[in-house]
Amino acid sequence: MKAVKSLRRCMIGLTLLFSTSLGVAIAAQDVLPVEIVPPGDEYEGATAAEWDARFWQWSFSIPVDAHPSFHLDNGLCSIAQFGPVFFLPSVYDVSGSPEYEITCAVPEGTALYLQVSAAMCSTIDPEPYINRNEQDLRDCANTFISDLTDSVVTINGVEVENPLQYWHITPVFALSLGPGNFSGLDPVVALAAAEGYGFIILPPTPGQYIIEVRDIWGGFDDVLPVRWIVNVVPPTINLPGSVPEATPAN
Numbered sequence: 001m002k003a004v005k006s007l008r009r010c011m012i013g014l015t016l017l018f019s020t021s022l023g024v025a026i027a028a029q030d031v032l033p034v035e036i037v038p039p040g041d042e043y044e045g046a047t048a049a050e051w052d053a054r055f056w057q058w059s060f061s062i063p064v065d066a067h068p069s070f071h072l073d074n075g076l077c078s079i080a081q082f083g084p085v086f087f088l089p090s091v092y093d094v095s096g097s098p099e100y101e102i103t104c105a106v107p108e109g110t111a112l113y114l115q116v117s118a119a120m121c122s123t124i125d126p127e128p129y130i131n132r133n134e135q136d137l138r139d140c141a142n143t144f145i146s147d148l149t150d151s152v153v154t155i156n157g158v159e160v161e162n163p164l165q166y167w168h169i170t171p172v173f174a175l176s177l178g179p180g181n182f183s184g185l186d187p188v189v190a191l192a193a194a195e196g197y198g199f200i201i202l203p204p205t206p207g208q209y210i211i212e213v214r215d216i217w218g219g220f221d222d223v224l225p226v227r228w229i230v231n232v233v234p235p236t237i238n239l240p241g242s243v244p245e246a247t248p249a250n
Contacts, residue, residue, distance in 0.1 A: 034202075034204050044085065049171065051085060052113070052115060052118065052198050054085075058081075059089070062079060062182075063179065063182075064181065069089045072102045076089075078105065085113050086110045086111070087113050088112055088113070088115075089104070100225070101226070103230075105231045108203070108232055108235060109203050110203055112201040113199070113200055116166075116198055116215075119141045123190045123191045134172050141169075141193055141194050145196050151164060151197075151216065156209065163199075168197065169193070169195045174190075174191060177189075205232065206232045208230070208232075212225045212227050
């Protein structure tokens, strides 16, 4: 994993996926079938790149004291989640744990957005990363993700073929940081852009999905795998509406 200070993030969102290169569901003995949306296609009116922008907005809206990416064992995965897509949290801090692992309960009938690895840059990044316009933001994000050379992803022991085919660049989007944000900044609204890869998983069958991801970075030989234990269960509440659209830059 990598992380950089403030909003200049190469936070590696290592998450769940299970697909073929054609977006067709795979199944094996004792493995629940899962299907992802093919590259470039939309789900609920948005592409994976647009859902990725919404993922960042969701993640940065949560105070650090209640953030599932920093408190892996506190059952916080569902905080601020609603609508047709459930964001699986990235792992930003393991607090000395020997393993990168998080367990989430996901309501049946909900699709998943799975940010596997991504870098995000904003207009309020500190020196020397000054991003004044869209091109600056895109160049910055590319700088921190370009060392990713390969990825190995399995779900319940079945390896995914060519996960990097789902690479995308987000549109520029508004990023709102409230009180207690994990960047330690005063409340502020910035513009941001991100690059990396992630997936929209169509609503999976109830059951447990154990996902492991190991990214391969140039110059890093000892990157630990990240493990998600995803339990898809009948919902206990009615999920209202849909996730708001990413706020575009004006």
